Amino acid sequence: MHATKYHIFTLKEAPSEAETTSHKLMTRAGMIRKISGGIYTHMPLGLRVLHKIEAIIREEMNRSGSIELLMPIIQPAELWQKSGRIKEYGPELLRFKDRNERDFIIQPTSEEVISEIARNEIHSYKQMPLIFYHIQTKFRDEIRPRFGLMRSREFIMKDAYSFDTTEENSLISYETMFNAYSGIFNRIGLKFRAVAADTGSIGGNRSHEFHAIAETGEDTIVYDRYSDYASNTELAEAPCLILERNKPKQNMVLAHTTDTNTCKKVAEYLKVPIHSTIKSIVLMTPSENRKMYLLLIRGDHTLNDIKVKKIEGLDKFRLATEEEIFEYFNCKPGFLGPVNINKSITVIADRTVANMSDFVCGANIENMHYTGVNWSRDLAEPDAIYDIRNVEIGDTCPNSNNILSFQRGIEIGHIFFLGTKYSKALNVSFLNKEGKSNITQMGCYGIGITRIIGAAIEQNNDENGIIWPKSISPFEIVICPIGYKNKTRVRETSIKIYELIKESKIDVILDDRDKRPGIMFAEWDLIGIPLQIIITEDNIKNEEVEIKIRKTNQKTRIHITKLIETTIRILNNL
Missing domain, CATH: 3.90.960.10 (YbaK/aminoacyl-tRNA synthetase-associated domain)
Known part of the structure; x- marks a missing residue:
């Protein structure tokens, strides 16, 4: 990719409504553009990040044995009436009528539709276990959209749904998804923690949230440093601070x-x-x-x-x-x-x-x-x-006497064991080995793909801009020539290095716009590409180039003949 044939448009200032670091930097770096409150266009650089996240998710979901399909954004309200959620969901559910006065909703999630599919497609115990997933646009009419992509009204989500014959088997599917999610977030490069959570409007009786650790997170999670206990504060058990009632010493x-x-x-x-x-x-x-x-x-x-x-x-x-x-x-x-x-x-x-x-x-x-x-x-x-109170600083873990620790987190994934909440309401059943009809056990599993982008930036930035994890960066390497148009050796060397890196299957962009060095470096620091290869006429004389690691801002000169092996080694260690 040559920069002159791509669209790169950065801003010096963030919009006044941008509250979080990620919102400011995504707007300044040209990743997103606001169209309306909580509704954004993903610009070319931002879309590359989005596609890389989707690719990781697809690979890990497919590895788990899940099967991809694609369900519609528009859903008939009739299905939501059957499940009872048409009233329960509240004003976040966007409803409308078509030209024939039929009621529809814009999906915030797809439990009802997938249940309808399963009702018509899954009839025997031999067809299960089965996990379907899709990556699709969602809409929730947030009363106050904010924080850019982290609380937007329109967003992209991966949601999956499991179907099993028994509760025991359904919990195996739940564990499969738990492990898949851990693999996804590790590959993306996020610092995260899985915590026990409330089931909320989705329902069910078992749930875990996955939180990217960040001070700007809206949620507070509690955990025990010395065990595997972790919970959202909404669910965390608060200890009784007085084990035995004392006898009265005062008069009323x-x-x-x-x-x-x-x-x-x-x-x-x-x-x-x-x-x-x-x-x-x-x-x-x-x-x-x-x-x-x-x-x-x-x-x-x-x-x-x-x-x-x-x-x-x-x-x-x-x-x-x-x-x-x-x-x-x-x-x-x-x-x-x-x-x-x-x-x-x-x-x-x-x-x-x-x-x-x-x-x-x-x-x-x-x-x-x-x-x-x-x-x-x-x-x-x-x-x-x-127990009706929130846990507080100084409270102890319910599984031990250890003092609980607190962290802020951004919810990036949520998994639920639903049981028969939807399958019973929507008549999703199957014939067991004895030929008798049983209600299907279900689970559902969501990842906020667009929210991951914001969470990754909240964890990876400095005063100069974004520092992308290599796995989801728009490009892995940017080539920054000084004097590209006016200096023949710089231009020829830049093109040669660009072609060598492309042959090595590394995602690279060549900045051939011939901008002033200070402006060019500041722009790529803002965008946050992991490696910059800086090419100057003086370095070429010594058959050298300079590599800058965005994460540390460390610069190293290396011989051109060692460029590929060095860049591969550096990228593998990022």
């Missing part, structure tokens, strides 16, 4: 606490530790089965919504309104507590709260709190006790 006292509508303010006002206070959170169930819940967590902890949704009856909870709170507590928010409350309210305590004694809580009277409160003596025991 009503204290006046002016302008103290948070646990922090209460603790400061009463001069007590914040961990002796209790935070009250009021939830309501949907209007057709209206019921109020009072959730209690320690004052320095935060509520985990995902854990709460797993409690029976609270899968569709919402925060109670101020009017509803006043109706049940006769008090406005900020001074609520579990003492002397309406008996129709269900009280759920976090495990640590259930073992607290002599604690501080709201008195259900404005500007008033109780101190020295104790279970059984001053109020009834909680109706239920669950």
Whole structure:
């Protein structure tokens, strides 16, 4: 490839809306161009990266025994109505009608379509195990698209779906995909971690996320440095910090606490530790089965919504309104507590709260709190006790006494064991050895291909620009001649070296645009090609060229006769 016959258009400044390093650098390097909020054109350089990622994914998926197909972007809403997700998915699901007033959606994922295919194509146990995958454009109508390709509305995803006769066999397929994903991310060159995760809107009862480690990640993952335990904070088990409840040492006292509508303010006002206070959170169930819940967590902890949704009856909870709170507590928010409350309210305590004694809580009277409160003596025991809080710094691993470590991560892959969630709803069945009909066991597995591009840049950059992993760089080598048009020996040597590198099956581009050296070097540093071969007239006199490694910015002069073996050795070590 010659640069004059390619499209390279870089920018000095990033757009004002670009928040993350990857968004800024991809735009400046000419990888993407914004068309609308969360919708981008992949420009030629960016498309080369995309295709290289897709090639790695295809190779590893095919190696795993998976079979590629291609499902449509547009799906009939009827299938989503059968699965029940047409209502569950929410406003991210883009819906429309065709000219005949039939309902369709633009797919965010393809569980329904693949289930319909399996229903018509898989009839016998002899056809399984079977894993289909495709690489296709997806659309999710994000309320606030941001971070460039990492939270866009339109994106490219690899999704796969497994079909098995039994749950045991389905978990073997799950493990196959887990290993394939690890192989994919290792080949790309990402620093990543696999963590146990919530199943979310996809459903099922087993799930792992794959996170690229990056400080700009939207997710927080926790892990044990000394074992294989790792989890998304949404799912991570929070330990009970008080193993046994102490006997009361204080009497319950009503204290006046002016302008103290948070646990922090209460603790400061009463001069007590914040961990002796209790935070009250009021939830309501949907209007057709209206019921109020009072959730209690320690004052320095935060509520985990995902854990709460797993409690029976609270899968569709919402925060109670101020009017509803006043109706049940006769008090406005900020001074609520579990003492002397309406008996129709269900009280759920976090495990640590259930073992607290002599604690501080709201008195259900404005500007008033109780101190020295104790279970059984001053109020009834909680109706239920669950782990409902987020893990915090200093918490221990559930599998050991080791202190948990925290990292930020960018989710780049997610795998799910679905069981019969979709196959039962969409009637995906098969005949077993005895000729009896059984419901098929399923799994689904997704990789955010466009998100990988952003994640790779977040992990690999410096003040000059992108530093691509060799495996997905637009080109592996760029030849940078100084005086290409005016100096015959430079031009002839550059073309000769270019042809030799091409013969060695290395992805190379020759910059024949004859730009000033400073501009040319700055541009290729921004674009981030792993190796630059710099050709000058002075070096040619000594039959030498200069190699610059983008990752380290180290420069080395080598004899032209050793160029190919040297570049191959350097590339293999990157």
